[in-house]
Amino acid sequence: MVAILGICHSQYPGQFLRWLRASLIAVALLVWGDSAQAHPHMWIEAKIELQFDAQGQLVSVAQLWLFDEMFSSYAKQGLPETAEGVPPQAELDKIAQDWMSALADPLSHYFTTISQGGDVLPVGEPRGVKAVWQTQTDQLSLRFELPLLQPVFANRLPVTVSVADPTYFVAYSFEEPQSVTARTAPASCQVVYKRPKRLDDQVAARLAAIPLSGVLSPDLLLATQTLQHRVELSCP
């Protein structure tokens, strides 16, 4: 299009610049509608249970995720139903296995990171995986445990469990009572739940623009750390 203009009349440089600026604004106006933000499309009410061994070491982190009704009905669609209108457990087990293998992808990593003093603690294959159809509320829930490959004491350095979907497709909430528990913890332990900070819009949009495989710049990495639901365990 610049070519048309260039060929036609180049003796009006001032007008050309004005025209150029005006068209850039027009293009921007056409494009702005598409500034995408990966707003949440599903909501999970989550619960975390920290599990300890007899010595008082943290051995695994169990989670219970309750999916919102809309997503639950979508997951249930097309499944056979029992007389009570509930999907048979065998079907739900299949779904749960599919989800767990998808969640095992390093990019998602069960949307969970367990770390101590800045080091990520590696976890083994998830255990106790179970999907349940909650008949009272028509919601699907998923339970699983992530076992630590090396159980840890949280006495010298606190252990942090962070939960978040880096793509913000899923919005987690830990607002229900008893959402974070540590029933088998030694008496000295303290568990604190830290709510994520509200994401500032500019950071949110920058994050939304980064492809999943992309690398976060240091300032974005710092920003995302405040976005996670954090459970901090310390046993001084």
Place this chain on the structure above:
Amino acid sequence: MSMSQLNMSIRQRSMAVRWFVVLVFLVAASLWFNGTVQAQSPHPFAVPEQTLNTPSLGWFDQWTGQIAIWQSHFYRQLTTAVRAWKADGLQAWWLLVLSLAYGVFHALGPGHGKAILSAYVVANRETMKNGAILAFVASLVQALVAIALVGVAAGILNVTGAVLNEVTAYLELVAYALLVLLGAWLVYKHALKPILGLARSQQGDHHHNHDHHDHANCGHSHFPAPEQVAGQLSWRKAWGAILAIGLRPCSGAILVLVFALSQQFFMAGVAAALAMGLGTGITVAMLALTSLSISRVMASAGGGQQRPWGRRIGHTLQAGAALLVFFFGILLFSAAWQYSFRML
């Protein structure tokens, strides 16, 4: 060789040259975009969702953030509203209002229908009325596609959500392929043809292509008035744009339809999807009309169609809008293509 035969062969050769230019342009643009586009990989909890994350302009983020919050706010009440309607027919209005509001805000958020339509109407210099009609028809088609998809695939064939995701991904691919074709046609008509026509007229070749009078000659452009170009909406011309936008159903509509189906109350889902379509239509129409007004103001700033500068600005805007449709098409198609390879 008779004179007419000679004319024919010259014409054929010039057509071939034109199509060669179009082809080279298409291939080059595809290669370039394929290198730059990265599609989102399927999410562990996949639902039919936009496959592309588009970068945004900083100053608009506050606004989109707020839109996302409003959209979620309406979306989260849809399930309750479907239940309320099922329990009491008088509660129907609540679902309809929510769905309409969801549609309005959804169209302001991610999604490319409005940008494509805005660019399309600017490229074709549609009248305001036609712009609005196109926006509503495309949104209505989008709602009807969602209703037909869920009604047949989920309601009658009882397929799973995973199959619905696949079908949506295929529809998306077809829609974006159509968009690429539509964009290529617009680019040819509004950008390449005027330039080619111009280059020829500068070489002293006064061959005039008389099937369309819209090549941009510097001195004596005989561009038809907008009323002649687009006074009556040409459905033959518009169906490509309508399908390119409407063929890909909106995820919110699919989800509410599936939910309504699970409640044995599909009609509520149909009503909600149509209300969402109306809401989307309102937003898309407003944005398309805004784009049309801006392009007109800009063309009249240059003196309007009677002045060379006004014409030039008009042509350039048309060409720019055509390029925009084409680039959106390539961008979306390559993202959907990569996504579908990972998913299907």
